[in-house]
Amino acid sequence: MSLAPTVSVAHRTQRSSHSDLFCARTFSTTAMSTRSARIDAVVVPASRGAAALDGAASLATRLNAPLVALCSKQTTAHDVSARFARLPACRVLTIGVPDGYRHDLLPTRIVAQRFREASGNRKSDLSVKRNLGLLLARLQNWSKIIFVDDDVAESVGGRTPGIPTGTARRLASALDRHQIAGLGCRDFPDNSVVCHARRLAGMRQDVFVSGAALAVNCDDHPLPFFPDQYNEDWFFLSRRVAARDLAYVGDTTQAVFDPFASPDRARHEEFGDLLGKGLFALFAEQPDEMGYLNRLAAADTAYWSQFIETRRDTLSITAMALESAHDFGVHDVARMTAAINSLDAAGDQLSQFSPELCVDYLNAWAEDLIEWECATQSLYSGGGMGAALDLLELGAITAEAASTSTAL
Numbered sequence: 284m285s286l287a288p289t290v291s292v293a294h295r296t297q298r299s300s301h302s303d304l305f306c307a308r309t310f311s312t313t314a315m316s317t318r319s320a321r322i323d324a325v326v327v328p329a330s331r332g333a334a335a336l337d338g339a340a341s342l343a344t345r346l347n348a349p350l351v352a353l354c355s356k357q358t359t360a361h362d363v364s365a366r367f368a369r370l371p372a373c374r375v376l377t378i379g380v381p382d383g384y385r386h387d388l389l390p391t392r393i394v395a396q397r398f399r400e401a402s403g404n405r406k407s408d409l410s411v412k413r414n415l416g417l418l419l420a421r422l423q424n425w426s427k428i429i430f431v432d433d434d435v436a437e438s439v440g441g442r443t444p445g446i447p448t449g450t451a452r453r454l455a456s457a458l459d460r461h462q463i464a465g466l467g468c469r470d471f472p473d474n475s476v477v478c479h480a481r482r483l484a485g486m487r488q489d490v491f492v493s494g495a496a497l498a499v500n501c502d503d504h505p506l507p508f509f510p511d512q513y514n515e516d517w518f519f520l521s522r523r524v525a526a527r528d529l530a531y532v533g534d535t536t537q538a539v540f541d542p543f544a545s546p547d548r549a550r551h552e553e554f555g556d557l558l559g560k561g562l563f564a565l566f567a568e569q570p571d572e573m574g575y576l577n578r579l580a581a582a583d584t585a586y587w588s589q590f591i592e593t594r595r596d597t598l599s600i601t602a603m604a605l606e607s608a609h610d611f612g613v614h615d616v617a618r619m620t621a622a623i624n625s626l627d628a629a630g631d632q633l634s635q636f637s638p639e640l641c642v643d644y645l646n647a648w649a650e651d652l653i654e655w656e657c658a659t660q661s662l663y664s665g666g667g668m669g670a671a672l673d674l675l676e677l678g679a680i681t682a683e684a685a686s687t688s689t690a691l
Contacts, residue, residue: 319459320452322348322498323425327433328412330356333366335433338446340373342431345448349374351419353412355382358433376668378677380412386675388658389414390651393510398554398644402512403632405551410509413494413519415675417508420501421662422671427458432495434538435468446496450533454498457530462504463523464530465492468537475513475556476549477598477629479542480622484604492520496535505656510648513555517563518648522575525566543621546628553632558641561590579645587638594633602626 325343329336329352336352343350350373354360360377367375389411399405413430420428429451450466457464467473472482473493482488494509494516507522509515523529542548562582569578605623 320455322346322427322429322451322455324349324351324416324420324423324428326351326413326416326419326428326430327353328409328416328430329354329358329363329433330408331433332357333359333362336363336366338435339431339433340367340370340375342429342446342448342451344370344373346451349376351376351378351416353378353380353415355380355408355412378415378672380408380415380677382408384408384411384677388418388655388662388675390508390510390655392647392651393512393644395647397640398512398647401554401632401636401640401644403547403550403553405513407511410511410515413509413515415677417499417501417506418659418662418675419671420499421506421659422674423668424663426500426502427455428499428501429454430494430497430499432537434540435495435535446535450535451498453532457532458498458500461523461528461530462500463520463528464498464532465494465520466496466533466535467491467531468493468495469534470536471539473537474542475552476542476625477552477556477601480605480626481597481601483618483622484601484608486601486604491517492529492531493537494519495537498532506659507652508655510651512558513552514559515555517555517559521562521566524563525569525573525575525578527571543618543625546625549625549629550632553629554636554644556629557591557594557633557636558644560594561587561641562645564590576649579649582642582645584638584642587641591633591636591638591641595630598626598630598633 325339325346325348327336327339327350335358336350339352340350350367352358352360352363352375354363354377360379363377364375367373409432416428416430419425429446431446435446446466454464454466467490469490472479472488472490473495474482474488474490478488497516499506507519509519512518517524520529562579565582565586566578569581573581602623605619605626608619
């Protein structure tokens with residue numbers, strides 16, 4: 284099948300790195316003005332227990348910014364408030380996010396049942412909580428916010444890796460020139476199951492800027508959103524990536540996990556991994572002056588037919604490399620077997636995707652993005668945090684948090 288004219292047919296496996304899509308690598312230690320380096324809120328989508336917020340609370344205190352904890356699953360608003368109430372320098376706003384929370388402001392097309400099935404009916408509220416952080420920023424007129432996942436700021440063995448103050452201030456300063464600035468997670472790498480398998484097989488595999496440590500300028504720019512999909516951060520970044528306007532400021536750490544613990548993880552990730560890597564590979568080959576929506580439109584059925592085959596080859600080649608290493612006793616047998624099983628699950632899920640499904644998802648994303656940008660561009664409450672929470676139908680701040688949130 285022929286490809287769109289802007290697409291090369293040379294690649295038979297996916298790209299190991301997309302670092303050429305960064306517009307800038309900003310590691311400067313030059314002194315910054317207090318105003319430029321100011322952060323208005325540290326936002327944490329919390330689900331791993333109140334203790335996992337220790338690093339984020341430390342960062343917020345050092346930045347003299349409120350910690351906004353959007354709580355669900357193992358993390359309750361009450362537990363977070365109780366844990367940090369004894370720290371008077373730490374201003375904490377705790378918000379419980381109910382299971383299955385929906386709101387009219389949140390996008391609807393990309394959560395259609397057919398797209399959920401493509402992700403193996405994956406269940407996650409990470410995107411909802413990040414989008415709530417963006418809505419709160421608009422409603423409270425916050426200019427600069429930092430998203431920090433609780434596995435980035437978790438205290439491990441008495442050590443709180445988190446994000447150093449200087450790095451956070453460089454993120455804030457980069458927002459004077461770029462709408463989004465972020466960090467990569469290299470220790471432990473923030474990668475998909477398939478990318479972890481590639482690394483295990485001895486293949487080259489890079490990381491990209493992660494939503495786990497991301498700064499956003501929420502002033503007057505049209506804001507993107509995080510879709511309920513694996514690689515939701517890649518979609519959020521995609522307009523800026525396409526324009527080579529994403530600032531990469533440095534690296535951070537995240538908690539270690541076993542990517543091969545269950546093959547279902549690979550199954551849940553496959554659709555989002557295919558879409559994200561396919562889009563970014565296409566962006567790299569398109570002319571710089573090409574508009575964002577035109578870039579998306581160029582990812583047509585012909586393109587996805589070719590890229591689905593490229594993805595299938597990637598899975599096959601990675602599995603063969605792992606089996607070869609397994610036969611020669613290079614790696615732990617159990618881990619090698621688990622990685623191969625995960626690749627098999629990814630391949631099974633991939634076999635369910637059609638080029639038309641990929642095009643339909645991008646169309647839904649583009650339509651939802653336009654509506655979201657218009658709705659959030661004029662979104663201001665003017666009535667304080669209580670009014671903002673009422674608008675979002677999230678109820679009141681918990682009693683413990685209320686006593687520390689008057690300055691929010």
